[in-house]
Amino acid sequence: MGRSPCCEKAHTNKGAWTKEEDEKLISYIKAHGEGCWRSLPKAAGLLRCGKSCRLRWINYLRPDLKRGNFTAEEDELIIKLHSLLGNKWSLIAGRLPGRTDNEIKNYWNTHIKRKLLSRGLDPQTHRPIDVPGRDPFPSTPKQQDTSMADQDATTMKMAQAARVSSDGGYLDLDLNLDLTISLPYHSSLQLPS
DNA sequence: AAAATTGACAACCGCGATTCT
DNA sequence: TAGAATCGCGGTTGTCAATTT
Secondary structure (H helix, E strand, O other): OOOOOOOOHHHOOOOOOOHHHHHHHHHHHHHHOOOOOOOHHHHHOOOOOHHHHHHHHHHHHOOOOOOOOOOHHHHHHHHHHHHHHOOOHHHHHHOOOOOOHHHHHHHHHHHHHHHHHHOOEOOOOOOEOOOOOOOOOOOOHHHHHHHHHHHHHHHHHHHHHEEEOOHHHEEEEEOOOOOEEEEEOOOOOOOOO
């Protein structure tokens, strides 16, 4: 059977948003608030599908967005949260006010992945890359050893700090890093063991 | 100076989860 | 309670600017 499309594709615009479209979306949401995304485009006079409107608003037009470069503190927080949560970008974004999941995901793929690789760490597992006979940092072997050790120690510390609370089916992760996150419990969420 | 490559990021797509009827 | 409708997430793609060859 299959799922019906989220919108009538023949009558919707695609690609980059124009200034006029942005203004229509902003003024509609200012007047009516975020609501039913499916009916919003028609009500706002936009030839876009609801999904596209939602994405544009959340990732670009929302007034509380921070934008601009990520700080070193944000970098480290993202790395730490990713080591615990994996690619749960929306959860990670929830801990970084003014940042969106899409922004963090893009930043991860373009900057942080490389940063971890340069530390000799696998960006997915956050564990040292151990390829026999291959030195990932031929020029700075000493620095590699130190940062790998530091990172491993941090990961272990966080794993030990993670605890499961039984009330309400929520996980409270006390990272012992001036940071506590609460998230709905999913059986698929794997904590470091 | 032109072509090719790389980097950055906005936007799209498919699908699982949730809500509604 | 089942199926449809909608939402939200994560992976992927497209596009443009900067850099390299």
